[in-house]
Amino acid sequence: MSEGRAVEDLVVGVLGGTGPQGRGLAVRLAAAGQQVLLGSRDAERCADVAEQVAERATAAAAGSEVSVRGGSNADVAGAADLVVVAVPFAGHAATLAELTTPLAGKIVVDCVVPMAFDELGAYVLDVPEGSVAQQAAALLPDSQVVGAFHHVSAALLEDVSQPTLDCDVMVVGDVREATDTVQALAGRLPGMRGIYAGRLRNARQVEALTVNLVSCNRRYKAHAGIRITDV
Numbered sequence: 001m002s003e004g005r006a007v008e009d010l011v012v013g014v015l016g017g018t019g020p021q022g023r024g025l026a027v028r029l030a031a032a033g034q035q036v037l038l039g040s041r042d043a044e045r046c047a048d049v050a051e052q053v054a055e056r057a058t059a060a061a062a063g064s065e066v067s068v069r070g071g072s073n074a075d076v077a078g079a080a081d082l083v084v085v086a087v088p089f090a091g092h093a094a095t096l097a098e099l100t101t102p103l104a105g106k107i108v109v110d111c112v113v114p115m116a117f118d119e120l121g122a123y124v125l126d127v128p129e130g131s132v133a134q135q136a137a138a139l140l141p142d143s144q145v146v147g148a149f150h151h152v153s154a155a156l157l158e159d160v161s162q163p164t165l166d167c168d169v170m171v172v173g174d175v176r177e178a179t180d181t182v183q184a185l186a187g188r189l190p191g192m193r194g195i196y197a198g199r200l201r202n203a204r205q206v207e208a209l210t211v212n213l214v215s216c217n218r219r220y221k222a223h224a225g226i227r228i229t230d231v
């Protein structure tokens with residue numbers, strides 16, 4: 001539960017934490033002083049990944065202690081105060097359906113993009129619930145689901161030779177306290193701001209915009225992100 005807790009005191013769990021996006025968020029959050037738990041379908045393999053993430057976070061933390069541990073997705077969902085979902089869309093619904101109880105009462109931050117590729121490049125997949133974040137909310141009725149961190153490239157997150165991230169994070173959700181917390185969490189990463197971008201029913205456009213950024217990346221050999229002006 002995060003109610004009344006300072007954001008820096010929250011233990012952050014990452015489901016699918018062994019992939020590039022989960023590892024990258026974990027590196028930056030741990031370097032910023034957050035306690036991080038990495039989750040996986042294979043807790044043993046995840047312990048090794050957690051060690052590598054901790055090493056990278058230590059390099060970025062300028063001498064401060066970092067805390068990264070690995071475990072199963074279920075253990076991480078139960079032990080963390082706030083949980084980031086970083087599994088592929090194909091495994092999203094099945095992963096969350098098994099974790100309804102341990103995730104109850106918690107903020108669940110979904111960064112999953114419903115995306116596929118064909119000969120024309122990246123495109124958006126339809127989600128019956130309207131968006132991946134709404135699918136999470138339907139599966140987790142007792143959690144506070146927030147959409148965020150879609151537009152941050154894993155490659156930049158993991159590249160700690162760049163101490164500052166030049167991007168904003170659009171944060172969508174229906175509970176003000178939860179979106180405020182996730183904005184504050186994003187704001188702990190140097191250079192990054194969390195910007196409120198509407199209710200969960202507006203998650204679809206935020207998720208889909210990632211596909212445009214991926215198309216930019218392919219054309220310009222970049223790791224494109226976004227900045228919101230005049231805020």
Ligand SMILES: NC(=O)c1ccc[n+]([C@@H]2O[C@H](COP(=O)([O-])OP(=O)(O)OC[C@H]3O[C@@H](n4cnc5c(N)ncnc54)[C@H](OP(=O)(O)O)[C@@H]3O)[C@@H](O)[C@H]2O)c1
Pocket residue numbers: 015016017018019020021022039040041042046085086087088089090091092095111112113114115149150151152153154155210
């Ligand atoms: N990569 C990026 O730059 C980026 C940027 C923005 C958003 N995202 C979103 O972040 C999510 C993670 O991206 P990624 O590139 O890190 O993905 P990934 O490497 O394909 O998957 C992340 C982890 O999820 C677990 N996983 C794989 N298939 C699964 C399944 N069917 N069910 C449950 N877990 C499964 C694996 O961990 P274990 O085998 O250890 O369980 C894997 O290491 C995606 O939904 C993506 O849309 C990615």
